Amino acid sequence: MDPREEFLSSTMGALDLVYNIARRMVPSVEDAQDLVQETYLAAFAAWVKGRKPDRVEPWLATICMNLARSRYRREARRPREVPMELAQGVADPSDPEREALASLDAAALRRAMWALEEGQRVALALVDIAGLSTREAAQAMGTPRGTVLSRLHRGRRSLARLLGDQVKGRQA
Amino acid sequence: MIGRRTHDPERDAAIYVSGEMRPPERRRFEAHLLGCDDCWREVSLGREGRGMVEASREIAPPGLRDDIRAAISVAPVPRRLPRRLALVAAVVSVLAFSIFGAAQVRSRNQPLPIAAALTAARTETLAARGPSELPAPNLSSQGLQLVMGERVDLAGLTSDAFMYRNTAGETVLLFTSAAPFPVAHAATPLAAGVNGWTAQSDGMTLVCGDRPMNYLVIARDPSLVGLVQHGLITEPTPS
Numbered sequence: 001m002d003p004r005e006e007f008l009s010s011t012m013g014a015l016d017l018v019y020n021i022a023r024r025m026v027p028s029v030e031d032a033q034d035l036v037q038e039t040y041l042a043a044f045a046a047w048v049k050g051r052k053p054d055r056v057e058p059w060l061a062t063i064c065m066n067l068a069r070s071r072y073r074r075e076a077r078r079p080r081e082v083p084m085e086l087a088q089g090v091a092d093p094s095d096p097e098r099e100a101l102a103s104l105d106a107a108a109l110r111r112a113m114w115a116l117e118e119g120q121r122v123a124l125a126l127v128d129i130a131g132l133s134t135r136e137a138a139q140a141m142g143t144p145r146g147t148v149l150s151r152l153h154r155g156r157r158s159l160a161r162l163l164g165d166q167v168k169g170r171q172a
Numbered sequence: 173m174i175g176r177r178t179h180d181p182e183r184d185a186a187i188y189v190s191g192e193m194r195p196p197e198r199r200r201f202e203a204h205l206l207g208c209d210d211c212w213r214e215v216s217l218g219r220e221g222r223g224m225v226e227a228s229r230e231i232a233p234p235g236l237r238d239d240i241r242a243a244i245s246v247a248p249v250p251r252r253l254p255r256r257l258a259l260v261a262a263v264v265s266v267l268a269f270s271i272f273g274a275a276q277v278r279s280r281n282q283p284l285p286i287a288a289a290l291t292a293a294r295t296e297t298l299a300a301r302g303p304s305e306l307p308a309p310n311l312s313s314q315g316l317q318l319v320m321g322e323r324v325d326l327a328g329l330t331s332d333a334f335m336y337r338n339t340a341g342e343t344v345l346l347f348t349s350a351a352p353f354p355v356a357h358a359a360t361p362l363a364a365g366v367n368g369w370t371a372q373s374d375g376m377t378l379v380c381g382d383r384p385m386n387y388l389v390i391a392r393d394p395s396l397v398g399l400v401q402h403g404l405i406t407e408p409t410p411s
Contacts, residue, residue, distance in 0.1 A: 004244050012237065019232035033236050040240045041247055048249050109228050127190055128225040134190055146183070153186035153214065156221025163224055164217075 007047045011040065011056050017130045018060050024113065024125040025068035039064040058132055062140040065122065112162045120155030123148050128156075185214035189222050235281065242287035245327045248299045282373060283354035284327035286388075290374055292333065293345045293390040298322045304332035306348060306385075311336055311403040316344065316396075329353070331388075336400065344391035346400050353380050353388045 018039055022032040042063050053059035113121055119141070126137040127148070134152065138145040187193055188201055205211050282290065292298055300322035308321045316336035324333045324347075331349040338344075347353070356378055359369035368381030377394040379401055381387055389400045 003249050004247070008241060008244060012240070015232045015237060015240070016230075019236065020230055023230055029233075033233065033239070036232070036236060037240055037243055041243055044244055044247050106228075109224060113225075113228060124225045128222050129229050134187070134192060149183050149186040149190075152190065153182045153218055156186075156189065156219075156225065157214070157217040158221070159224045160217040160220035164220055 003048050004044075007044050010052075011043060011060060014057050014060050017057055018064050020129045021061055021064050021122075021125045022068065024121050024129075025065065027114065035064065035068055038067050042067060055136075057130060058136040058140055061126055061130055061132060061136075065140060108163065112159055115162070116155050116158055117151075119143075119147075120151045120158070123151040124155045124159075127152055179208075181208070181210040181214040184211060185218045188215055189218035238284055239287060242282075242284045242327050243291050245284070245325060246288045246292045246295075246297070246299045248297060281357045283356070285329040285331075285354055286326075286356045286373075286378070288326040289331075289333075289345070289347055289353075289388055289390055290376060290378075292324070292326075293343075293376055293392075294374060296335070296343055298324055298333050298335060301325055301330075304334065306332045308334045309346070309404060311400060313406075314399040314403040315339060316399060316403070319343065338396060338399075342391070342393055342396060344389065344393075344396040344400055346404075347388040347390075349386045349388075352382060352386050356380070 015036070018036050019032065022035040022039070023029075026032050026035055039060060043060055046063075113124070116124070122141060123137060126132045126140060127134060132140065134145055134148050138148045141148060184201060188198070193201060201211075205215060298320060302323045304321035304323050308318045311318075315338050317338075319335040319337050321332065321334045324331055326347065326349075329349060329351060331347045334346045334348075336344050336346065355369055356371035356373060358373075359371040359378075359380075362368040362370060362379070362381065366381065367383070368379065370380075371378045376390050376392055377397045379389045379397050381401070381404075384404060387404060389397045391397045391400075
């Protein structure tokens with residue numbers, strides 16, 4: 001099998017995951033798209049050298065984060081307000097809480113995410129969006145699992161406090 | 173967890189909300205939750221926050237998938253070489269990958285072969301499928317020296333690619349193909365009486381024509397594109 005096709009068929013399923021991580025590492029859509037492409041190119045370079053992972057998701061997540069840290073570090077550190085042009089809530093009509101969450105103002109949600117510390121934002125992206133386990137996230141972030149758990153919980157709690165009133169208002 | 177170490181509502185809430193407690197631990201913790209206000213509050217906030225994060229999930233833009241495919245289609249793949257050559261190739265490929273990694277692919281909205289050609293021009297990297305089948309046009313009269321010629325696959329469009337360099341070290345890429353090249357996004361027709369188009373993309377100038385063969389020329393400097401175009405018309409005979 002052509003190595004390009006093998007690589008693409010093994011990794012393209014994780015595109016949304018990588019994109020979501022990139023969106024939380026760099027503030028603009030354009031930069032996020034560039035970061036995703038760089039991630040895939042770097043991953044492919046490793047792939048053709050025989051470094052094929054057991055699970056592509058944590059592997060791509062790690063590459064994406066390392067690239068973001070090395071190239072976009074300065075920009076990513078400072079929270080900025082950016083439009084959430086492509087945000088799409090996942091709504092389940094049978095669940096009023098979910099529905100209220102999905103109807104949350106996307107820009108407010110994005111601003112709240114960017115108001116978090118970078119470590120919290122990344123932990124949330126890896127675990128709650130990308131679906132990595134906290135152990136995998138710890139490996140990707142190069143931190144102990146306890147740190148990831150702490151960042152996760154504080155990030156979730158901050159969002160709940162920042163936006164909780166909006167959700168409750170919509171549920172009422 | 174509860175019963176095994178110090179009571180830690182934040183940590184327990186994080187593990188519980190992440191769904192990482194084993195069934196016996198989870199049952200113990202849920203029993204504990206009913207009587208612990210601190211843990212109940214932390215779990216409630218954690219669940220609420222997690223729901224918000226999940227609601228912020230986005231779908232990658234449709235064009236991004238195509239951009240990645242185009243970029244990968246021209247990314248170099250190492251070939252098996254004799255040991256001495258392999259060392260040289262390794263150095264070259266590391267350089268190529270470095271350039272590739274540093275490049276920010278911005279060929280959005282372009283047909284895939286055009287996006288692939290742009291990536292090759294921007295990174296000055298040709299991912300060869302083999303040697304070029306057609307001889308390289310001799311453009312030395314235009315002050316351009318051939319650097320390499322390779323057969324490449326531009327996202328499904330087979331092409332011979334030739335890289336030339338001027339005395340200042342600037343490069344220009346010439347792609348030729350038996351099949352016509354797709355028209356680039358926002359292209360404008362060439363002058364009256366000449367089939368083809370020109371376009372700007374990613375800081376590059378592109379010119380495409382069909383005489384003396386289907387060709388696509390890409391360079392950062394528009395004058396280099398003009399030199400190649402002129403050379404093809406005035407000296408079509410291959411070297």
